[in-house]
Amino acid sequence: MLVACAHGTRNPTGRRLIAELALAARARRPELVTTAAFVDVQPPTVVDVVADLAAESRPAVVVPLLLSGGYHVHVDIAQAVAGSPHAVAARPLGPDPRLAAVLLDRLTEAGADPRDPLTAVVVAAAGSSDPRSVADVEETADLLQRSWAGPVTTGYGASAQPPVPDAVAAARRAGAERVVVAAYLLAPGHFHDKLAAAGADVVTAPLLPDERIAAVLLDRYDAAVG
Numbered sequence: 001m002l003v004a005c006a007h008g009t010r011n012p013t014g015r016r017l018i019a020e021l022a023l024a025a026r027a028r029r030p031e032l033v034t035t036a037a038f039v040d041v042q043p044p045t046v047v048d049v050v051a052d053l054a055a056e057s058r059p060a061v062v063v064p065l066l067l068s069g070g071y072h073v074h075v076d077i078a079q080a081v082a083g084s085p086h087a088v089a090a091r092p093l094g095p096d097p098r099l100a101a102v103l104l105d106r107l108t109e110a111g112a113d114p115r116d117p118l119t120a121v122v123v124a125a126a127g128s129s130d131p132r133s134v135a136d137v138e139e140t141a142d143l144l145q146r147s148w149a150g151p152v153t154t155g156y157g158a159s160a161q162p163p164v165p166d167a168v169a170a171a172r173r174a175g176a177e178r179v180v181v182a183a184y185l186l187a188p189g190h191f192h193d194k195l196a197a198a199g200a201d202v203v204t205a206p207l208l209p210d211e212r213i214a215a216v217l218l219d220r221y222d223a224a225v226g
Contacts (some may be wrong), residue, residue, distance in 0.1 A: 001058055002015045002034045002221050003049055005063040005077060006186075007126075008041030014187035015042070018065060018209040021186070024214035025221075032221075038063070039072040041139035046080045047143035054084035061224045063085065063217055067094040067184060067207075068136035069129030087191060094184075095136050098212040100143035103182050106204040109150075112180045122167045122200065125184045126191045127156030134160050150176065155198070157191040164198040180204065186213070 003020040009015060019036070026034050030114060036172050037046035046062060053060045062081055069092050075143045081087040093099065103123070104114065112119055123144060125137040145152040151174065155167030162170065162183060171179045181200040185192050187208050215225050 001053060001060045002032055003024040003037050003046065003053075003062040004034055004058050004065055004217065005037040005039060005046045005049075007072065008038035009042060009187065009189040011187070011189040014189040017187040017206075021065065021208060021214060021217065024209075024211060025217045028214055029218060034217075039076045044180055050080045050084055050087050050136055054086055057107055060084070061221050063090040063220045063224070065186065065217070066092045067099065067140075067186065068092055068125065068128065069182060070130040070133030074130060074132065088224050090220040092136070092215065093186075093216050093220065095139040095143065096216050097143055098216055099184075099207065100147075102207045102210050102212055103184065104147050105138070105185055105210075106207065107180060107182055110180065110202045110204045112178070112204075114148050116178070118175070118177040119150045120171035120174070120179045121150065122155045122164060122171060122179065122181050122198075123151045123152060123184050124155050124157065124164045124167075124181045124191075124195055124198070124203075125160075127158040127160040129159045137184065138204055144182070146155040146208060150211040152205075154187050157183070157194055164195060168199045178202075183207075 037049040123141040155164035181203045185206045
């Protein structure tokens with residue numbers, strides 16, 4: 001059983017896109033049984049889903065539909081699987097070169113030119129107080145920088161430094177003529193809504209929908225099973 005564990009959102013489009021991601025994974029692997037779980041905002045919780053599967057002695061692989069390894073991965077999901085001998089947790093979706101490639105596509109779709117050295121990018125993540133999560137986001141920015149002529153930095157919605165507006169302002173002070181916020185978020189929701197007020201010239205769409213993310217999800221599942 002693949003338990004696709006997302007953060008959770010009240011945004012109806014965000015809920016739909018997360019559900020479609022799990023469906024896309026199942027379409028690629030029709031024999032794979034999947035179910036959904038969440039760490040916040042909406043039910044069912046990952047704790048309840050894993051406990052129900054454990055009561056039936058059914059093995060479960062929890063794949064975090066999260067872009068970095070913060071509190072939800074290392075505490076919430078880790079604790080959910082710790083009490084079950086039949087459950088394991090996979091690593092989060094990011095960092096991964098395919099996610100950086102999706103970010104690049106979102107930037108070009110928004111009209112940003114990867115060849116322009118005066119266009120700066122701020123990779124905007126939700127944020128976490130866990131330094132492992134910050135390191136994951138910075139690695140994603142480094143992957144994107146390989147395909148971007150201008151500077152690529154990071155900013156966060158909460159719990160990490162710098163906040164996205166400060167990162168945008170810093171890019172302008174450093175000489176950028178145009179600053180684009182690359183939304184390093186899976187789907188619309190609270191954090192994406194806040195990016196419009198960050199002071200950038202352009203804000204990209206979130207990563208979903210994109211088939212490459214379903215491929216990453218299945219790779220995380222396969223690695224955990226292996």
